[in-house]
Amino acid sequence: MTVIKKETTLNGIKLSFETGRLAPQAHASILAQMGDTVVLATIVTREAKEYSNFFPLTVEYLEKLYASGIISSSRFIKREGRPSSDEILKARIIDRSIRPLFKEDFRNEVQLVVNVLSYDKKNDPGILAVNAASLALLMAGIPFEGPVASVSLGLENEEFIINPSNEISSTLPLNLVISSTKESISMIEAGADNIKEDLMIKAIEFAKKESQKIIELQEEFLKEAKPQKLEYKSIETNKDLLKNIEKEFMPQIKSSVWEKRDKDLSDNIIEKFSEEYSKDEILEAIEILMKKTTREGILNDKIRPDKRNLDEIRPLSIDIDILPRTHGSAIFQRGDTQVLSIATLGPIRQQQTIESIDGEETKRYLHHYNFPGWSVGELSRNLYYPSRRDIGHGALAERALEKQIPPEEEFPYTIRVVSETLSSNGSSSMASVCGSTLSLMAAGVKIKNPVAGIAMGLVKEDGHDDYIVLTDIQGPEDHFGDMDFKVAGTKEGITALQMDNKLKGISVEILTDALEKAKIARLFILDKMLQVINAPRENLSEYAPQIEVLKIKQEKIGELIGPGGKNIKNIIEKSGADIDINDEGVVAISAISKESREIAMAMILDATRELEIGEVYKGKVAKIMNFGVFVDVTKSISGLVHVSEMSNEYVKDPTQLVSEGQEVFVKLIGSDEQGRLKFSMKQV
Numbered sequence: 001m002t003v004i005k006k007e008t009t010l011n012g013i014k015l016s017f018e019t020g021r022l023a024p025q026a027h028a029s030i031l032a033q034m035g036d037t038v039v040l041a042t043i044v045t046r047e048a049k050e051y052s053n054f055f056p057l058t059v060e061y062l063e064k065l066y067a068s069g070i071i072s073s074s075r076f077i078k079r080e081g082r083p084s085s086d087e088i089l090k091a092r093i094i095d096r097s098i099r100p101l102f103k104e105d106f107r108n109e110v111q112l113v114v115n116v117l118s119y120d121k122k123n124d125p126g127i128l129a130v131n132a133a134s135l136a137l138l139m140a141g142i143p144f145e146g147p148v149a150s151v152s153l154g155l156e157n158e159e160f161i162i163n164p165s166n167e168i169s170s171t172l173p174l175n176l177v178i179s180s181t182k183e184s185i186s187m188i189e190a191g192a193d194n195i196k197e198d199l200m201i202k203a204i205e206f207a208k209k210e211s212q213k214i215i216e217l218q219e220e221f222l223k224e225a226k227p228q229k230l231e232y233k234s235i236e237t238n239k240d241l242l243k244n245i246e247k248e249f250m251p252q253i254k255s256s257v258w259e260k261r262d263k264d265l266s267d268n269i270i271e272k273f274s275e276e277y278s279k280d281e282i283l284e285a286i287e288i289l290m291k292k293t294t295r296e297g298i299l300n301d302k303i304r305p306d307k308r309n310l311d312e313i314r315p316l317s318i319d320i321d322i323l324p325r326t327h328g329s330a331i332f333q334r335g336d337t338q339v340l341s342i343a344t345l346g347p348i349r350q351q352q353t354i355e356s357i358d359g360e361e362t363k364r365y366l367h368h369y370n371f372p373g374w375s376v377g378e379l380s381r382n383l384y385y386p387s388r389r390d391i392g393h394g395a396l397a398e399r400a401l402e403k404q405i406p407p408e409e410e411f412p413y414t415i416r417v418v419s420e421t422l423s424s425n426g427s428s429s430m431a432s433v434c435g436s437t438l439s440l441m442a443a444g445v446k447i448k449n450p451v452a453g454i455a456m457g458l459v460k461e462d463g464h465d466d467y468i469v470l471t472d473i474q475g476p477e478d479h480f481g482d483m484d485f486k487v488a489g490t491k492e493g494i495t496a497l498q499m500d501n502k503l504k505g506i507s508v509e510i511l512t513d514a515l516e517k518a519k520i521a522r523l524f525i526l527d528k529m530l531q532v533i534n535a536p537r538e539n540l541s542e543y544a545p546q547i548e549v550l551k552i553k554q555e556k557i558g559e560l561i562g563p564g565g566k567n568i569k570n571i572i573e574k575s576g577a578d579i580d581i582n583d584e585g586v587v588a589i590s591a592i593s594k595e596s597r598e599i600a601m602a603m604i605l606d607a608t609r610e611l612e613i614g615e616v617y618k619g620k621v622a623k624i625m626n627f628g629v630f631v632d633v634t635k636s637i638s639g640l641v642h643v644s645e646m647s648n649e650y651v652k653d654p655t656q657l658v659s660e661g662q663e664v665f666v667k668l669i670g671s672d673e674q675g676r677l678k679f680s681m682k683q684v
Contacts, residue, residue: 006221008213010034010151011162013123015214017135017221028140028227032132034163036120038067041132043140046109048233053284055102056109061091061129067119068357086356088391090126096500097130097150097179097187103143105234110142119357122165127152130179135218141230145504147222148186149214150179153207155195160203162210166358173403176200176497180208182215184505188485191399194449194493197515205508241277241285245269250289257293257305257476291480298459298468304477306335311471313454313521318434318532320442327544328443332435332529335474336425341435343443345544346414347578347590365405366416369394369432375421393429394419397453400433400488400496401440404448411446412547412580412588426474427455433488433496434529441533444540449490452525456514458483462503469514471521485511487518491526545578545590548597552585556608560587567607575600606634611668611677616684621662624654631666631679639677641666646681 007016016033023029026042048056064080065072072078083091094114114129130150137144154164155174169175174195179187185208192200245253249269256262270282297303302310314335323329328343351364369390373380386394397419405415417439419432430453437450457473460466460482470477478484482503488496494515499506540546552560560581561568572579577591577600587604591597611617611633619631619638628642641664643651651657658664666679 004221004225006217006224008217010210010213013163015128015131015217017132017217019139019221019225028136030132030136030139032128032135033118034128035123036118037116037123037125037128038118039114039116039125039128039132041112041114041129041136043136043142044111045140045142045230048107048109048235051235051278051280052107053280053287055099055107057095057099057102058111059091059095059098059133060111060113061087061094061116061126062113063087063116063119063125063357065355065357067116067125068121068359070355070357070359073355073360084354084356085391085395086354088388089395090129092388092392093126093150093177093179093187093189094130094133097148098133098137098144098146100186100501100503100505101145101148101181103145105236106143106232107235108142108230108232110137112136116357121358122167123163124152124166124169125357127163127177131214131218135221138218138222139225139227141227143230143232146181147215147218148179148181149211149218150177150187151207151211151214152177153203153210155199155203160206162207174200174203176203176207178204178207178211180211181505182212184503184507185499185511186501186505188497188499188511190494190497191402192489192494192496193403194490194495196493197512197519200494200497200515201508201512204511208508237285237288238277238281241273241281242288244273245282245285246289248272253286253289254293257290258297258303290476294476294480295459295461298470298477299461299466302468304470306474310468311517311520313472313524314474316525316528318438318529320438320533325543327541328439328441328445330435330438330442331422332431332438333423334427334431334434334472336423337428337431337474338421338423339428339431339435340420340422341432341439342418342420343436343439343445344416344418345443345445345540346416347545347547348408348412348414348580348582348588349578350414364408364414365398365402366414367394367398367401367432367436368416368418369397369421369429370418371421371424371428375424375428393432396429396486396488396496396498397432397436400453401436401447401451403495404451404490406446406448409586412549412586413445413545415440415445424475426478427453427472427486429453429498430455430486430488434525438529438533441536443544444537446536449492450526450529451488451490451495452522452529453486453488453496454518454521454525456483456485456487456518456521457481458485458501458506458510458514460503460510467510469510469517471517483510483514485514485518487515487522489519489522491523543592545592546594546597547588547590548601549586549588550601550604552587552604552608553610554583554585557581557583557585560604560607571600571603571607575603579604607637609634609637611637613668613670616665616667617679619664619666619679621658621660621664624658624660626654629654629658631664633666633679637677639666639668639671639679641679641681645669645679645683648682 003020005018028043154172173193317333433453457470619633
């Protein structure tokens with residue numbers, strides 16, 4: 001196979017695409033490189049064997065530690081295992097960027113796998129993976145209406161930076177990822193620190209403009225490669241079946257959409273047509289008619305399935321202190337969506353250590369989200385491991401709040417929030433943002449600003465300018481609509497965004513409209529939340545660990561820890577407290593009981609005490625020698641009282657004056673050449 005390679009420069013970094021050298025038996029493969037970061041995207045397809053009412057696309061993104069020259073720190077497992085949360089989140093970004101662009105009648109099985117082969121710790125392999133995936137799909141000849149290009153964008157000193165290095169991106173007030181076609185935006189993911197709506201739109205426009213260079217590079221590549229189009233069997237719903245169902249059951253379908261959901265409707269229709277059509281065909285036909293009914297009502301009559309106004313938020317119910325022994329708890333309910341959020345505080349040493357191609361890093365603020373089957377009245381086979389959706393929604397809520405969490409020096413705790421979805425009818429992720437804010441404030445976490453979230457929807461026909469933006473979408477509007485745009489923020493601005501769409505893309509005009517309406521809804525919800533709890537509590541729960549912090553000199557850290565950790569282990573054992581020490585000498589003492597903290601504090605102060613020459617101290621005789629006695633002033637500080645300093649009289653035998661274990665008063669008079677302390681008894 002002929003090797004084809006094209007390259008361009010983006011923000012001073014070389015970007016290249018190549019095919020024909022690696023993975024020759026994949027149906028298509030693209031080697032993409034940005035700086036010294038390299039990924040390989042491969043495509044394999046399989047013809048649809050029978051009627052399918054969904055598109056079987058799977059996307060995998062895999063990071064190998066060898067990419068950045070790392071061997072796992074685990075003593076027992078050196079091979080990579082199940083994908084990390086970060087790998088799953090990047091796979092979801094790829095999936096959400098490309099999925100809207102496949103033709104609706106294409107139902108072949110497609111597997112896209114992106115492997116990270118090299119990582120320079122500057123250029124994000126996740127961004128590169130989206131671009132490689134787009135070109136690989138086009139090279140496979142799949143009916144994919146790309147190219148699609150992805151870039152990240154940061155904000156520094158009021159200037160936009162395209163693809164900021166991973167070293168600085170987390171420190172910036174805006175970290176935006178967009179994927180776009182030539183015409184519109186297909187995916188948005190963002191974390192921000194109170195960014196105003198107009199600035200966010202400018203950032204999206206700037207990122208879309210810069211991404212066009214990547215689209216042009218893909219187009220140049222395709223002109224030279226000339227990939228053949230994939231021949232596939234078009235799968236469309238039988239028009240006769242649609243007409244027959246519409247003729248016999250349309251009143252019931254409309255009633256099910258606009259009045260009360262008929263649980264038996266699908267079973268009745270399947271029974272009627274099962275001899276001639278498969279179950280999947282019938283279910284898809286029902287879905288098409290329900291979608292048509294829902295969308296026509298919204299577009300033509302401005303009627304939503306639950307009869308709300310287009311910008312109306314469902315009834316809210318907010319409560320805190322639900323659970324008696326947790327550190328903070330809250331229930332946030334919007335319509336039928338109900339989320340219970342629980343905040344738990346722990347010492348800093350309980351923060352999570354993460355091993356990835358970036359090396360080892362720690363997280364002290366964690367948000368976990370759970371969505372069991374029973375929350376939507378369904379059986380669930382997996383109750384033990386988070387789904388990709390769980391991980392994605394948890395990360396979104398975490399991103400919405402992370403820049404509002406107080407820094408470690410102000411609040412030296414590890415913080416974990418778990419959002420349990422108890423009932424769901426749309427936007428449980430944004431309910432978890434609201435519930436998490438409430439539980440954190442109830443727990444006494446001094447967050448900078450309360451955060452609320454809202455999900456915005458869209459109904460628009462392709463090729464038409466008219467559209468309807470919906471505030472606070474619920475299940476059917478999400479399912480039958482064209483956009484799920486989640487917006488979280490404070491009174492000051494946006495803290496997180498996530499946008500998926502089912503069209504070929506969303507215009508900046510629609511996004512601007514949606515952000516303006518989302519701000520109004522967000523402020524309304526925040527006001528309702530603050531009526532329940534208007535500020536973080538001053539005191540922590542009696543069941544939360546109470547942490548006191550003190551600062552010791554860095555040269556005293558070794559003395560406090562002791563040989564092999566002997567001293568610090570002794571303090572922990574005797575006090576019952578948890579103790580964390582960082583490299584700057586900040587010591588955090590954590591314990592439930594005040595007595596335990598006080599014992600630990602006294603022992604630490606004793607172990608790190610600074611002695612001054614001329615001061616008198618009380619100590620114990622630890623050892624008697626013929627030339628003097630050693631006295632312990634603290635558990636870690638001792639010195640010698642020479643016989644000449646024991647008495648004004650001549651001392652022939654120190655045992656005539658003192659015995660081991662005896663308490664004596666000594667005065668610090670200096671130290672010898674080796675830094676050993678010298679005390680005097682006679683000068684006292």
